[in-house]
Amino acid sequence: MHMEGSLSARDKVGVQDFVLLDSHTSEAAFMDNLRKRFQENLIYTYIGTMLVSVNPYKELELYTQRQMELYQGVNFIELPPHIYAVADNAYRVMCTERNNHFILISGESGSGKTETSKKILQYLAMTCPITEKLQTIRDRLLLSNPVLEAFGNAKTIRNDNSSRFGKYMDVQFDYKGAPAGGHILSYLIEKSRVVHQNPGERNFHIFYQLLEGGEDHLIRWLGLDRNPQTYSYLIQGESAKVSSICDKTNWKLVRRAFTIIEFTEADIEHLFGIVASVLHLGNIKYEEDTHGHAIIKNGSQLQWISKLLGVPVSILQEALTHKKIEARAEEVLSPLNLELAYYARDALAKAIYGRSFNWLVNKINSSLANKEPPKKTVIGLLDIYGFEVFETNSFEQFCINYCNEKLQQLFISMTLKAEQEEYEIEGIEWEPVQYFDNKIICDLIEEKYKGIIAIMDEECLRPGEATDLSFLAKLEEKVGDHPHLLTRKLADPVARKTIDWLDFRLIHYAGEVTYCAVGFLEKNNDLLYRNLKEVVLKSKNYILRDCFHSSELDNRRRPETVTTQFKNSLSSLIEILLLKEPTYIRCIKPNNNKQPGKFEDMIVRHQVKYLGLMEHLRVRRAGFAYRRKYEIFLERYKSLCPQTWPNWAGPAREGVEKLVKYLGYQPNEYKLGRTKLFIRFPRTLFATVDSFEI
Ligand code: ATP
Numbered sequence: 112m113h114m115e116g117s118l119s120a121r122d123k124v125g126v127q128d129f130v131l132l133d134s135h136t137s138e139a140a141f142m143d144n145l146r147k148r149f150q151e152n153l154i155y156t157y158i159g160t161m162l163v164s165v166n167p168y169k170e171l172e173l174y175t176q177r178q179m180e181l182y183q184g185v186n187f188i189e190l191p192p193h194i195y196a197v198a199d200n201a202y203r204v205m206c207t208e209r210n211n212h213f214i215l216i217s218g219e220s221g222s223g224k225t226e227t228s229k230k231i232l233q234y235l236a237m238t239c240p241i242t243e244k245l246q247t248i249r250d251r252l253l254l255s256n257p258v259l260e261a262f263g264n265a266k267t268i269r270n271d272n273s274s275r276f277g278k279y280m281d282v283q284f285d286y287k288g289a290p291a292g293g294h295i296l297s298y299l300i301e302k303s304r305v306v307h308q309n310p311g312e313r314n315f316h317i318f319y320q321l322l323e324g325g326e327d328h329l330i331r332w333l334g335l336d337r338n339p340q341t342y343s344y345l346i347q348g349e350s351a352k353v354s355s356i357c358d359k360t361n362w363k364l365v366r367r368a369f370t371i372i373e374f375t376e377a378d379i380e381h382l383f384g385i386v387a388s389v390l391h392l393g394n395i396k397y398e399e400d401t402h403g404h405a406i407i408k409n410g411s412q413l414q415w416i417s418k419l420l421g422v423p424v425s426i427l428q429e430a431l432t433h434k435k436i437e438a439r440a441e442e443v444l445s446p447l448n449l450e451l452a453y454y455a456r457d458a459l460a461k462a463i464y465g466r467s468f469n470w471l472v473n474k475i476n477s478s479l480a481n482k483e484p485p486k487k488t489v490i491g492l493l494d495i496y497g498f499e500v501f502e503t504n505s506f507e508q509f510c511i512n513y514c515n516e517k518l519q520q521l522f523i524s525m526t527l528k529a530e531q532e533e534y535e536i537e538g539i540e541w542e543p544v545q546y547f548d549n550k551i552i553c554d555l556i557e558e559k560y561k562g563i564i565a566i567m568d569e570e571c572l573r574p575g576e577a578t579d580l581s582f583l584a585k586l587e588e589k590v591g592d593h594p595h596l597l598t599r600k601l602a603d604p605v606a607r608k609t610i611d612w613l614d615f616r617l618i619h620y621a622g623e624v625t626y627c628a629v630g631f632l633e634k635n636n637d638l639l640y641r642n643l644k645e646v647v648l649k650s651k652n653y654i655l656r657d658c659f660h661s662s663e664l665d666n667r668r669r670p671e672t673v674t675t676q677f678k679n680s681l682s683s684l685i686e687i688l689l690l691k692e693p694t695y696i697r698c699i700k701p702n703n704n705k706q707p708g709k710f711e712d713m714i715v716r717h718q719v720k721y722l723g724l725m726e727h728l729r730v731r732r733a734g735f736a737y738r739r740k741y742e743i744f745l746e747r748y749k750s751l752c753p754q755t756w757p758n759w760a761g762p763a764r765e766g767v768e769k770l771v772k773y774l775g776y777q778p779n780e781y782k783l784g785r786t787k788l789f790i791r792f793p794r795t796l797f798a799t800v801d802s803f804e805i
């Protein structure tokens with residue numbers, strides 16, 4: 112433990128809660144405190160009940176068994192700030208108040224969200240009371256991570272282990288407070304990575320793990336070569352080997368996880384049959400026949416795919432070189448040219464990988480399902496892909512950054528906005544704090560009829576006519592004057608023809624991003640030719656068959672576009688979260704080079720700004736960290752005061768007033784609102800009473 116209370120120690124290590132800073136509203140003081148602490152390896156600091164974390168980029172002795180024990184049941188103001196403390200607090204409150212919680216972990220790519228979420232899960236799994244019966248569930252909860260990371264994370268230039276999907280995991284607890292089950296929701300995996308990686312990046316980890324670590328018989332059975340250089344889907348980023356990653360060890364972990372999650376050998380064979388088929392597909396090369404039609408150059412990959420997916424070679428070959436069109440009641444096969452054939456091949460690879468990922472999540476969910484009667488409470492952990500900006504930003508970055516906007520909006524509405532509105536409703540005197548509300552950007556993206564997604568969808572309804580350029584022109588026409596959108600003026604006909612002009616810029620809450628619109632419509636449509644769908648529906652690989660549904664062949668059914676699906680799933684996520692008690696962890700990246708110990712002021716200050724930390728601090732300083740409805744508070748804590756125990760007959764508000772006075776709170780430390788009690792800095796969060804009842 113650090114002696115954070117004494118003055119000299121305070122000079123050295125700063126304060127553990129920004130609320131305690133003397134010059135609380137100054138950004139310089141905020142930065143000083145954050146830097147000082149970071150340099151002493153104190154990567155965590157509170158703003159009231161919110162935790163700010165700065166990625167140390169080195170292993171710290173912070174996550175040992177002993178540390179876990181230390182934080183159990185201890186009021187979080189009594190120990191140095193820690194993710195264990197906030198997790199423990201959420202857990203205790205859940206147990207005493209029997210309500211649901213979520214922990215929102217946010218920050219840009221590489222800031223440490225996934226690490227934080229894993230450590231919180233470990234803390235909950237390892238410290239909560241558990242019966243023998245539940246041990247398997249606990250192990251499955253923990254081991255779901257390496258599996259999903261293997262299939263859903265990849266090296267980007269921002270982060271060697273970057274999440275390429277969004278994840279929300281409910282950890283369910285039984286009435287005794289034991290982790291008794293779980294459920295995962297996953298969001299939009301970045302499928303395009305399967306077929307294309309930018310320089311310095313990799314495909315999903317699992318491919319490299321399989322080649323490096325896969326058992327000899329498995330590799331042989333899958334018809335693979337151990338050398339990743341053999342596979343064109345693995346080497347576009349030219350960084351198959353990553354020094355910070357040991358693919359072999361990770362493979363072993365994934366294998367162990369499969370056993371615990373109760374994958375059968377057949378599941379594993381079928382799943383890796385699909386993974387290997389993706390690699391074989393990537394090596395299919397086409398050439399042109401005399402009519403300019405694409406034909407497959409070398410048959411060996413086809414043989415392997417046919418074996419692994421359980422589809423006859425002839426059908427596969429036809430589907431990879433032809434497009435089936437339904438004209439009136441007839442089906443017509445039309446040969447593809449080279450470009451379209453490669454498009455079809457890549458679309459198949461992306462589709463089978465993406466769908467298998469969803470299958471994997473479902474499989475894990477069924478192994479985490481709690482069969483006991485309901486009445487559970489949950490702590491939800493949200494770990495998504497962080498805001499990211501690359502040199503070239505595409506459809507994927509647009510979706511990822513949109514998702515981050517939505518979470519920022521949730522954060523703002525649940526903290527800054529809700530908090531200030533509550534003071535007003537409760538009649539508590541309050542000096543409003545100004546902040547930037549990013550709702551304007553969310554609306555720009557998702558508004559009905561004239562949001563970017565709606566415009567994109569509209570263009571997707573005009574196949575053959577609409578192009579990325581016409582999409583851009585429509586953007587300009589409909590929202591060109593929006594303060595957060597910059598389009599190039601497309602009036603110049605010469606400029607219109609050059610690809611360089613195909614971009615638009617969004618001023619996000621976290622900074623400006625220029626998106627290259629090439630491929631937006633195609634990715635939004637996410638089309639898989641009909642005959643390729645038929646191939647997978649005929650497959651003997653049961654995972655693949657499970658992933659597709661025959662109704663997808665129905666032409667009258669128009670599937671929702673990718674962004675519309677994403678928008679809908681995010682809005683239901685937000686509905687889920689709004690019903691729960693929030694805890695926030697804001698992760699900060701200290702430098703862009705993954706370097707330990709380096710705190711770059713400019714980079715950190717930018718994040719402090721856009722994360723709204725100063726505003727949050729101002730609201731916190733002036734506000735009240737604890738609040739409860741009078742009735743609930745009284746019922747819960749009346750036993751602490753002889754005047755209210757065992758029964759208080761008068762109005763709840765008066766009872767509460769007696770109670771807080773009796774507890775020694777001074778008049779300036781609390782306020783009585785219309786329906787609620789507000790306490791500025793709750794001293795012990797009434798932990799003594801709570802812990803008796805757990
Ligand atoms: P993305 O949005 O790209 O998924 P992220 O916020 O999830 O990014 P992480 O993958 O959690 O980022 O962290 C990136 C890397 O930073 C980790 O692989 C690890 O090397 C390092 N790191 C993060 N948190 C810690 C920590 N608490 N201690 C030590 N190293 C850490």
Ligand code: MG
Nearest residue numbers: 224225273274
């Ligand atoms: Mg991550």
